[in-house]
Amino acid sequence: MSTDILRFATAGSVDDGKSTLIGRLLYDSKSIFEDQLDAVERTSRGRGEEQANLALLTDGLRAEREQGITIDVAYRYFATPRRTFIIADTPGHVQYTRNMVTGASTSDLAVILIDARNGLQEQSRRHAFLASLLQVPHLVLAVNKMDLVDYSQERFEEIQREFSEFAAKLDVNDLTFVPISALHGDNVVERSLNMPWYEGPSLLHLLENVHIASDRNLIDVRFPVQYVVRPHKADNPELHDFRGYSGRVAGGVLKPGDEVTHLPSDLNTRIKRIVTADGDVDEAFPPMSVTLLLEDDIDVSRGDMICRPHNRPRSAQNVDAMISWMSPGRTLTPRSKLLVKHTTRTAKVMVRDLYYRLDVNTLHRDEEAAELGLNEIGRVSLRSADPLFVDEYRDNRLTGGFILIDPDTNETVGAGMVVDAE
Structure with a gap:
């Protein structure tokens, strides 16, 4: 079951201890191989360090990424008996804003690290704003390096107050503060004896128990069709009339017998069967990938949408959106012609x-801006050649999000979040 997976992004300024924190989670949850640990211990000894430097578990990937060699966001995986975790380790610099957007856009939770000595930095505010812009449902502020401020309750509460005041301006639904020392393991996996004044859970306990099932939109049925399945197997007569529509459920709950509407035709029908790789199921919900069989023979193709008759996404050609621009090679300007990829539908847009x-540091709006450059964010109006079946991003991250593609190079140049559509 995919609900057992928690995707979370880590963000923080350089040297806030992100690599050490991820290393500590991997080490204390026994998610690293012995040869990896041996290599880390050897390197640490060679550097004259008394204990294994857990940051080395991720620094290899980070160095590779920051040189721009292969990957933009480093993904790490670990598991405990309660949950499987996918960590998107996003870089801290302002020039990597697009990477933070990439890593956080699919995350259930974001962990923002703050150095207890330095308090709230410009980057901390930027990361919190991006997490709220991307509607990440849960935000954890991990105040790290508490050992370097003598595990001071006063210092922790001061940072908590300052960040809470800033977060009040943002759209943050669930905010939790945890004082930690990633280096020594305080409140990372086990509760810390050095901070008896802190009565909350350890970071891992929080990650294991945060409730994410209700974060997904289970009310508005949205099923973007990805692929039409026609087996044409002559040796199996049962498959002669099989016509299924495959895709990933983007919202709501689907059951056999439910009345549904097909867009763009506006024709109504009912669901006959819901098929998965493991056989038929009685219901489907996000983020399951399934194949639907319908009772009536409707002309359905990739990019179409299946929804409820009285609960539809907007069919829109004019879309207002927040855009994070990601291209180093070109800027976004009025009259720019691009491709939009929204769910399974691709269309020309201007x-x-x-x-x-x-x-993103001051939240100031520059209404005189003539263009968006690399890593800049702005609000734009797009005109699509074909209707897009969209929801507002705040209602559904899957049907409210899209990417922009350069039609000449096929490069992804921007990511967008629908604010309004008509």
């Missing part, structure tokens, strides 16, 4: 207007 560019 940028009608750039309303403002947003300073």
Whole structure:
């Protein structure tokens, strides 16, 4: 069951201890191989360090990434008996804003690290804003290096107050503060004896128990069709009339017998069967991948949408959206012509207007901006050649999000979040 998987992003300024924290989670949950640990211990001894430097477990990937060699966001995997975890380790620098957007866009939770000595930095505010812009449902502020401020309750509460004031301006639903020392393991996996004043859970306990099932939209049925299945197997007569529509459920709960509407035709029918790789099921919900068989013979193709008759996404050609621009080679300007990939549908779009560019550090809106450059975020108006079946991003991250593609190079140049559509 995919509900056993928690995807979370880690963010923080350089040297806030992200690599050490991830290393500590991997080490204390016994998710690293002995030869990896041996290599880390050997390297640490060679550097004259008394204990294994757990940051080395991820620094190899980080060095590779920051040189731009192969990967933008380093993904790490570990598991405990309660849950499987996918960590998106996002870089801290402002020039990697697009990487933070990539890592956080699919995350259930974001962990923002703050150095207890330095307190709230510009980057901390930027990461918190991006997490709220991307509607990450749960935000954890991990105040790290508490050992270097003598595990001071006063210092922790000071940072807590300052960040809470800033977060009040953002759209943050669930905010938790945890004082930790990633280096020594305080409150990472086990509760710390050095901070008896802290009565909350350890970071891992929080990650294992945060409730994410209700974060997904189970009300608005959305099923973007990815592929039409026609087996045509002459040796199996049962498959002669098999016509299924495969895709990933983006919202709501689907059951055999349910009345549904097909977009763009507006024709109504009912679900006959729901088929998975393991056989038929009685219901489907996000993020399951299934094949639907319908009672009526409707012309359905890739990019179409199946929804409820009285609960539809907007069928829109004019879309207002927040855009994170990701291309180092070109800028976004009014009249730019691009491709939009929204769920399983691809269409030509033109940028009608750039309303403002947003300073992600001060939240100031520059309404005089003429373009968006690499790592900049702004609100734009797009005109699509074909209707897109969209929801607002705040209602559904899957049907409210999209990417922009350069039609000449096929490069992904931007990521967008629908604010309004008509």
